[in-house]
Amino acid sequence: MAKTDIIFQIFIAFTAARLLGRLVSRLGVPSVVGELLAGAILGPYVLGLIEHSQFMDALAQLGVILLLFTAGLGTHVRQLSAVKGTAIAVGVLGATVPFVAGFAVAIPFDYPLTERLFVATALMATSVGITVRVLQELGFQNRKSARIVLAAAVIDDIIGLFVLTLVIGYANGKGNVLEILLLTLETVAFLGFFLFVGPPAINRMSATIARVSRGFFFELAIVVMLAVALLAQYIGLAAIVGAFMAGVVLAEVKQHHSLEERVEPLAWFFTPFFFISVGAYVDFGSFAKPTVLVATIVFALVAIVSKYAGSLLGAWREGKRIANEVGAGMIPRGEVGIVVAGIALAEGVVDTDVYSAVLAMVVLIDLVAAFLIARVYSRGGRRGGDADAASPPAQITY
Amino acid sequence: MAKTDIIFQIFIAFTAARLLGRLVSRLGVPSVVGELLAGAILGPYVLGLIEHSQFMDALAQLGVILLLFTAGLGTHVRQLSAVKGTAIAVGVLGATVPFVAGFAVAIPFDYPLTERLFVATALMATSVGITVRVLQELGFQNRKSARIVLAAAVIDDIIGLFVLTLVIGYANGKGNVLEILLLTLETVAFLGFFLFVGPPAINRMSATIARVSRGFFFELAIVVMLAVALLAQYIGLAAIVGAFMAGVVLAEVKQHHSLEERVEPLAWFFTPFFFISVGAYVDFGSFAKPTVLVATIVFALVAIVSKYAGSLLGAWREGKRIANEVGAGMIPRGEVGIVVAGIALAEGVVDTDVYSAVLAMVVLIDLVAAFLIARVYSRGGRRGGDADAASPPAQITY
Numbered sequence: 001m002a003k004t005d006i007i008f009q010i011f012i013a014f015t016a017a018r019l020l021g022r023l024v025s026r027l028g029v030p031s032v033v034g035e036l037l038a039g040a041i042l043g044p045y046v047l048g049l050i051e052h053s054q055f056m057d058a059l060a061q062l063g064v065i066l067l068l069f070t071a072g073l074g075t076h077v078r079q080l081s082a083v084k085g086t087a088i089a090v091g092v093l094g095a096t097v098p099f100v101a102g103f104a105v106a107i108p109f110d111y112p113l114t115e116r117l118f119v120a121t122a123l124m125a126t127s128v129g130i131t132v133r134v135l136q137e138l139g140f141q142n143r144k145s146a147r148i149v150l151a152a153a154v155i156d157d158i159i160g161l162f163v164l165t166l167v168i169g170y171a172n173g174k175g176n177v178l179e180i181l182l183l184t185l186e187t188v189a190f191l192g193f194f195l196f197v198g199p200p201a202i203n204r205m206s207a208t209i210a211r212v213s214r215g216f217f218f219e220l221a222i223v224v225m226l227a228v229a230l231l232a233q234y235i236g237l238a239a240i241v242g243a244f245m246a247g248v249v250l251a252e253v254k255q256h257h258s259l260e261e262r263v264e265p266l267a268w269f270f271t272p273f274f275f276i277s278v279g280a281y282v283d284f285g286s287f288a289k290p291t292v293l294v295a296t297i298v299f300a301l302v303a304i305v306s307k308y309a310g311s312l313l314g315a316w317r318e319g320k321r322i323a324n325e326v327g328a329g330m331i332p333r334g335e336v337g338i339v340v341a342g343i344a345l346a347e348g349v350v351d352t353d354v355y356s357a358v359l360a361m362v363v364l365i366d367l368v369a370a371f372l373i374a375r376v377y378s379r380g381g382r383r384g385g386d387a388d389a390a391s392p393p394a395q396i397t398y
Numbered sequence: 399m400a401k402t403d404i405i406f407q408i409f410i411a412f413t414a415a416r417l418l419g420r421l422v423s424r425l426g427v428p429s430v431v432g433e434l435l436a437g438a439i440l441g442p443y444v445l446g447l448i449e450h451s452q453f454m455d456a457l458a459q460l461g462v463i464l465l466l467f468t469a470g471l472g473t474h475v476r477q478l479s480a481v482k483g484t485a486i487a488v489g490v491l492g493a494t495v496p497f498v499a500g501f502a503v504a505i506p507f508d509y510p511l512t513e514r515l516f517v518a519t520a521l522m523a524t525s526v527g528i529t530v531r532v533l534q535e536l537g538f539q540n541r542k543s544a545r546i547v548l549a550a551a552v553i554d555d556i557i558g559l560f561v562l563t564l565v566i567g568y569a570n571g572k573g574n575v576l577e578i579l580l581l582t583l584e585t586v587a588f589l590g591f592f593l594f595v596g597p598p599a600i601n602r603m604s605a606t607i608a609r610v611s612r613g614f615f616f617e618l619a620i621v622v623m624l625a626v627a628l629l630a631q632y633i634g635l636a637a638i639v640g641a642f643m644a645g646v647v648l649a650e651v652k653q654h655h656s657l658e659e660r661v662e663p664l665a666w667f668f669t670p671f672f673f674i675s676v677g678a679y680v681d682f683g684s685f686a687k688p689t690v691l692v693a694t695i696v697f698a699l700v701a702i703v704s705k706y707a708g709s710l711l712g713a714w715r716e717g718k719r720i721a722n723e724v725g726a727g728m729i730p731r732g733e734v735g736i737v738v739a740g741i742a743l744a745e746g747v748v749d750t751d752v753y754s755a756v757l758a759m760v761v762l763i764d765l766v767a768a769f770l771i772a773r774v775y776s777r778g779g780r781r782g783g784d785a786d787a788a789s790p791p792a793q794i795t796y
Contacts, residue, residue, distance in 0.1 A: 006456045007463070007637055011624035018617050058404045058453035065405070218663065219416050226409035239405055262663040265616065269664055 009050050010059070016042055017272035025137075032133050033370045035272050036363055039279020046284065056277055063274035064129045064335055065243040066267040069225045071132045071150060072247015073260050074141065077199040080248070083148045086326075090148060090314035091155025094330045097310030098123040098303055099163065105302045109295060115354065117167045118344035122358050123303045125160030126153040127334025127366070128240060129274060134370050135329065140377045145325035148315060152330060154244055158187060160336045161237055164343070171349055186235040194228070194245035203252040210253070218262045221250055240335065278334060278366075281359040286352075295357040300364040307331050321379075328376040331369035333362045407448050408457070414440055415670035423535075430531050431768045433670050434761055437677020444682065454675055461672035462527045462733055463641040464665040467623045469530045469548060470645015471658050472539065475597040478646070481546045484724075488546060488712035489553025492728050495708030496521040496701055497561065503700045507693060513752065515565045516742040520756050521701045523558030524551040525732025525764070526638060527672060532768050533727065538775045543723035546713060550728060552642055556585060558734045559635055562741070569747050584633040592626070592643035601650040608651070616660045619648055638733060676732060676764075679757040684750075693755040698762040705729050719777075726774040729767035731760045 016038040021031030042049045050056060080087070102120035111119065131153050135141045141150075165183055202209070213220050225246045232242025250259065287293045312327035341358040344350040350358075414436040419429030440447045448454060478485070500518035509517065529551050533539045539548075563581055600607070611618050623644045630640025648657065685691045710725035739756040742748040748756075 005628075005631075006452070006459055007624060007628055007631065010456070010460070011621070011628055014624065015621050018614070018621065022614065054404070054451060055453040055456035058408070058456065061404055062408070216416070216420065218666070222667065223409070223413050223416065226405060226412065230403075230405055230409055233403075233405065265660040265663050266667055268616070269620065 006055055009053075009056065012042060013038075013050050013056070013276045014269075014272055017276050021272070031137060032130055032275055033367055035275035036279035036366055039276035040282040040284070040363065041279075042276065043280030043282065045280075045282065050276065050280060052277070052280060056273065059270060059273035060277035061239065061274075063267075063270035063272070063277075064240055065225065065229050066263065067129050067132060067271045067274065068240040068244040069247045070260065070263055070267045071128070071136075072244040072249075073251050073263065075147070075150065075244075075248050076251055077195065077248060080147070080151050080195070083144065083151055086315050086318055087148050087151035087155060089317075090152035090311045090326055090330065091159060093314040094126065094152060094307055094311040095124045095156040095159040095163075097313075098306040101302050101306035102299070105298060109291075111354070112349075114167075114171050114349045115344075117170065118340060118349055119299070119354065119358065121160065121163050121167050122337040122340040122344075123299065123306070123333070124163060125157045125333070125336035126307065126330045127332045127336070127362075128153040128157060128244065129271075130332040130334045130366055130369070131329055133271065133275075134332065134373050135377075138374055138377060143325070143377070144318070145315075145322045145329060145377075148318070148322070148326050149329035152311065152314070152326070154241060156330075157238055157241055157336055158191070160340070161241075162187065164336075164340055165236055168343065168347065171347055183236050187237060190232065190235055190237065190245075194249055198245075198249040199252045202249055206253050217253075218259060221259050221263070224250065238336065238339070274335075278338065279363060281338065282363050283356045283360070286356040287360070289353065292353050292357050292360075295354070296360045296364060299357060299361040300368070303333060303361060303365055304331055304368060325376055328369070328372045331365060331372060333365050337362050404453055407451075407454065410440060411436075411448050411454070411674045412667075412670055415674050419670070429535060430528055430673055431765055433673035434677035434764060437674035438680040438682070438761065439677075440674065441678030441680065443678075443680065448674065448678060450675070450678060454671065457668060457671035458675035459637065459672075461665075461668035461670070461675075462638055463623065463627050464661065465527050465530060465669045465672065466638040466642040467645040468658065468661055468665045469526070469534075470642040470647075471649050471661065473545070473548065473642075473646050474649055475593065475646060477545050478549050478593070481542065481549055484713050484716055485546050485549035485553060487715075488550035488709045488724055488728065489557060491712040492524065492550060492705055492709040493522045493554040493557040493561075495711075496704040499700050499704035500697070503696060507689075509752070510747075512565075512569045512747045513742075515568065516738060516747055517697070517752065517756065519558065519561050519565050520735040520738040520742075521697065521704070521731070522561060523555045523731065523734035524705065524728045525730045525734070525760075526551040526555060526642065527669075528730040528732045528764055528767075529727055529771075531669065531673075532730065532771050533775075536772055536775060538771075541723070541775070542716070543713075543720045543727060543775075546716070546720070546724050547727035550709070550712070550724070552639060554728075555636060555639055555734055556589070558738070559639075560585065562734075562738055563634055566741065566745065569745055581634050585635060588630065588633060588635065588643075592647055596643075596647040597650045600647050604651050615651075616657060619657050619661070622648065636734065636737070672733075676736065677761060679736065680761050681754050681758070684754040685758070687751065690751050690755050690758075693752070694758045694762060697755060697759040698766070701731060701759060701763055702729055702766060723774055726767070726770045729763060729770060731763050735760050 017035040020034035020038040022034070024034035025031040041047060044051050099120045102123040103116055106116040106119050128150065131149055132141070135146045135149070140146050162183065166180065169179065225243055228246035229239040229242040232245070233239040287296065307330050308327040311330040312323050315323040315326035318326070338359060341350070341355050345352070345355045415433040418432035418436040420432070422432035423429040439445060442449050497518045500521040501514055504514040504517050526548065529547055530539070533544045533547070538544050560581065564578065567577065623641055626644035627637040627640035630643070631637040685694065705728050706725040709728040710721050713721040713724035716724070736757060739748070739753050743750070743753045
């Protein structure tokens with residue numbers, strides 16, 4: 001059988017991810033860690049059984065889009081607006097502190113300014129995808145701190161992508177003020193519409209929507225999810241931000257529980273491919289170079305500490321326990337950091353060593369973060385505290 | 399937005415397929431027809447919005463695998479063995495008559511012998527995928543005739559793939575007796591195991607499986623589906639034959655109804671990509687050549703009439719109504735015919751004109767067949783007759 005056979009790669013990736021995920025989960029570790037490891041082991045640098053091909057990328061993209069969509073479906077605008085102030089503070093501080101820290105720490109590595117800017121930008125955004133999966137898996141997704149983390153992680157994705165646009169402009173020697181203004185306006189209009197206009201409108205039309213879409217609401221929801229993801233991508237935000245917003249809006253429709261039941265198997269099928277894909281970027285070989293190894297560890301430490309500190313500060317007014325949980329919950333990095341590294345490599349401002357270091361840093365951070373989150377949150381009691389009974393459990397059980 | 403953007407293509411393909419599918423469905427035509435048309439219109443030969451890329455192919459393959467898997471899940475070995483004799487007669491006659499007819503009709507077109515053999519082979523196998531979708535959609539999937547069609551269509555896929563192996567051997571000038579013997583043995587062992595050994599064994603262990611796989615039966619089922627599909631592909635059968643067999647075996651597990659509920663949204667998401675993909679092969683432009691146009695129409699007519707006649711004959715003992723329904727139900731062609739044409743093109747034994755004619759023939763046959771099936775089956779009463787209440791409805795309704 002050819003290694004490049006599509007069904008073979010899908011089989012190997014799905015099976016290994018689920019198997020290693022279950023295995024580490026028995027040891028009390030979030031299964032995301034197992035899935036990331038499965039990706040690293042199967043990936044081009046170790047076994048070479050799966051590669052970064054167009055179809056793997058498609059499955060991974062659908063995976064993270066569906067993951068964020070389910071997160072959005074489980075999020076009600078009322079819940080978000082209850083944590084609005086703190087989430088904004090956490091999002092802004094949680095993105096700024098790592099940027100400044102990353103920029104400062106990169107100085108001794110003797111990177112040129114543009115390279116330093118890209119590395120610092122790659123540290124900014126929390127991975128909404130990984131954060132959501134870890135929290136869902138541990139059963140903490142309905143805590144107040146989890147809701148703050150989710151909202152803040154979406155906000156800092158937006159900030160991270162915004163800064164990325166500026167850095168690319170700077171790297172290309174054209175800090176086009178008009179473009180920046182346009183991006184700002186589009187972002188504000190997009191978020192305003194999907195947070196303030198969409199949900200109440202949909203809520204009011206809920207009965208009509210139920211009647212008209214009878215028999216094809218599931219299909220309609222998938223179409224809306226893809227459309228809003230594309231819209232977000234088109235205006236320069238990430239597709240996942242759009243998928244999350246689509247979920248938030250559709251959560252206002254009356255049938256959203258039966259919709260969640262239908263979307264869940266899809267999300268469960270696709271998400272492992274996202275984590276496999278992230279894991280597959282790790283080139284263990286490049287750590288033979290001491291500079292790469294040192295850079296990876298230093299960046300990871302800085303990224304963890306600075307994100308924790310910035311987010312803790314942002315959530316301080318919520319009390320020590322919640323602030324601590326928010327700090328830990330914000331640590332994971334992922335899709336945005338990888339996108340930043342990819343663009344930097346494509347623009348020729350970083351070499352493959354720095355690229356490898358950034359990607360390995362992402363995986364290293366996530367391994368550490370998964371442990372930290374499990375530890376910090378379980379201090380607050382299993383599945384505990386301020387859980388919101390309105391949301392169904394995220395785990396599939398028969 | 400780049401036309402090659404993955405999410406954009408997925409959005410356009412899914413939306414167009416569902417929209418056109420719904421539209422034609424309102425006109426009383428099976429939505430598969432709309433999905434095939436959507437593929438032809440969006441495809442490289444008309445709008446060029448989607449192309450035959452690796453990820454489209456992956457989604458299409460998963461689509462047809464999941465479709466056959468759900469068909470298998472809805473099929474109980476007891477039901478199959480009740481129609482065994484007729485199904486074998488229909489499968490054999492329904493494959494042989496089109497082969498002979500296709501071979502004879504190709505003579506006036508002045509094709510060389512190898513080309514004639516390939517064209518005749520392409521006419522043999524009924525498309526299990528399209529047949530299942532049309533019957534499910536119209537609500538006829540539980541009739542006795544539908545069960546005969548399903549079993550016979552799987553049998554003639556196996557026959558078709560078997561003959562394909564022989565023809566390829568002939569074309570390469572090596573009719574390796576040993577290889578043929580090996581394929582025969584493997585096929586018999588595979589079918590024997592999955593029809594006679596697997597189901598009763600699983601049935602006996604049903605309670606144990608339920609206990610052990612608690613919480614991850616859905617994932618396990620997906621892994622088994624992919625594994626058996628790969629196994630089938632590995633021994634020279636089609637992946638879809640394996641997916642169907644995996645479904646038949648898992649249908650014996652106690653929780654198979656909750657499994658069906660989970661698999662259904664997956665199948666619904668993926669299958670449109672299969673039909674879009676088939677439709678996208680149609681090059682309307684090549685019909686400007688009169689020979690291609692004539693060949694397409696003649697092949698389609700011969701394929702329809704010969705398959706109908708052969709299958710009618712095979713099912714004759716079941717009485718006129720059922721034989722008539724089986725004849726119509728067997729007409730659709732698809733994946734195997736396309737695979738045959740693709741291999742013939744790759745081996746250099748047919749040119750792109752013949753290739754286009756075969757693919758266009760497949761789509762033309764399916765358009766006609768969808769109408770014919772709707773007409774012939776509805777004479778027997780809507781959703782009627784010998785329906786089996788044990789199987790859940792195939793349509794998603796909220």
